[in-house]
Amino acid sequence: xxxxxxxxxxxxxxxxxxxxxxxxxxxxxxxxxxxxxxxxxxxxxxxxxxxxxxxxxxxxxxxxxxxxxxxxxxxxxxxxxxxxxxxxxxxxxxxxxxxxxxxxxxxxxxxxxxxxxxxxxxxxxxxxxxxxxxxxxxxxxxxxxxxxxxxxxxxxxxxxxxxxxxxxxxxxxxxxxxxxxxxxxxxxxxxxxxxxxxxxxxxxxxxxxxxxxxxxxxxxxxxxxxxxxxxxxxxxxxxxxxxxxxxxxxxxxxxxxxxxxxxxxxxxxxxxxxxxxxxxxxxxxxxxxxxxxxxxxxxxxxx
Numbered sequence: 001x002x003x004x005x006x007x008x009x010x011x012x013x014x015x016x017x018x019x020x021x022x023x024x025x026x027x028x029x030x031x032x033x034x035x036x037x038x039x040x041x042x043x044x045x046x047x048x049x050x051x052x053x054x055x056x057x058x059x060x061x062x063x064x065x066x067x068x069x070x071x072x073x074x075x076x077x078x079x080x081x082x083x084x085x086x087x088x089x090x091x092x093x094x095x096x097x098x099x100x101x102x103x104x105x106x107x108x109x110x111x112x113x114x115x116x117x118x119x120x121x122x123x124x125x126x127x128x129x130x131x132x133x134x135x136x137x138x139x140x141x142x143x144x145x146x147x148x149x150x151x152x153x154x155x156x157x158x159x160x161x162x163x164x165x166x167x168x169x170x171x172x173x174x175x176x177x178x179x180x181x182x183x184x185x186x187x188x189x190x191x192x193x194x195x196x197x198x199x200x201x202x203x204x205x206x207x208x209x210x211x212x213x214x215x216x217x218x219x220x221x222x223x224x225x226x227x228x229x230x231x232x233x234x235x236x237x238x239x240x241x242x243x244x245x246x247x248x249x250x251x252x253x254x255x256x257x258x259x260x261x262x263x264x265x266x267x268x269x270x271x272x273x274x275x276x277x278x279x280x281x282x283x284x285x286x287x288x289x290x291x292x293x294x295x296x297x298x299x300x301x302x303x
Contacts, residue, residue: 012095014039017049019095023119024053026060026086026108028093028273046124047134050116054135057112060086062105062263063189063196070195073206077195085191088251088265090274091225097123101227101251101263106151113137114145122146153260155229155253162254163230167221170234173213179204183258190248190264203262212236220244224274226251233271234264235280244280246271 017038021031034056038049061083086105107115117137120126128139162181169177182188182200189196197206213219213236221232231251235244246268253261271278 013045015093016095017045018093019089019097019099020046020119020124021049021053022089022093023099023104023107023123024050024112024116025056025058026104027058027084028087028089030056030058031089032093044134046120050120050135054112054116058084059112060084060108062086062101063191063194064187065105065109067194067196069187069198071202073197073202074209077193077210079193079195081192083192083194085265085267087267087270087273088226088231088249088263091228094228099227100151100154100229100253102151102154102253102261104227106149110145110148114141114148117142118145118149153253153255156255158230159254162258163223163252166252166259167223167232170219170221170232172216173211173218174216175204175208178207181259182262183255183260186259187261188264189262190266192266219247220280221250222276222280224249224276226274229253233274233276246276246278246280249274 014035017035018028018031021034021038022028025031025034034049034052038045038052041048062085066083086101086108088101089099107119110118113135114137116135117131120131120134121128121142126134128142131137131142132139166178166181169181179200182203184200185198186200186203187196187198188203188206197203218237220235222235224231224233226249229251231249233249234247236247237243238245247266249265249270251263251265252259268278
């Protein structure tokens, strides 16, 4: 029993440290690497990890942090694959403290030392004096960070029925129905594309023009949880061999009026991070339903 408790405690410590480093770096891969190195120290783990994150001095944006919204969803999409983009984090690696994509993106917009001070003080609960001792940031710097920290409207709550209908609409490739799930001022962005779009109508035009799906059954959506938010791993039918391959990860922000933000991540290495296969053969149990999805059979027919 004692060994089991020690194992659970060690796991909780690692989750907390990984989450802290992720808030600093915006990358789950780099966060795990820094956390692993920090855990080898006998000193204050969070102070050590924070200083290692500051040494990297990396800024990971989303497209909304780089340019204005595009007004041409049917035009050519611009992309910057060389940019180190913000990544999502699987829920099973988080510590239960604020970690929504809106929060992490807003943290990334702060100077690194201000970001560190804000995370340590307002998320980890450190006193300003302890923050100063750990990373040399003054109380005035902390006040400055709080002044400029603006995460916007956050995710409210999952809506299982809405998410199920949203998934069905994508799998049927029913663009008008998909469009109806978004609020009038909703945002759709999709790194590494720098082009992003505002408004349900523009989002519908974007999907209708640029999505490679042509008909019902071309896409299969597997529910995921990232950053405390609902989302889907999207698999697209490969017409060459009639199987569904990894295509993108969507993370959604919901309010009482509908979806206000969708981020589609095209970095396929994230599928491994979320313990998802590159080639879809069966569907795991949905985190939103009591039973596995009934469309497993239809997906299996395409293998």
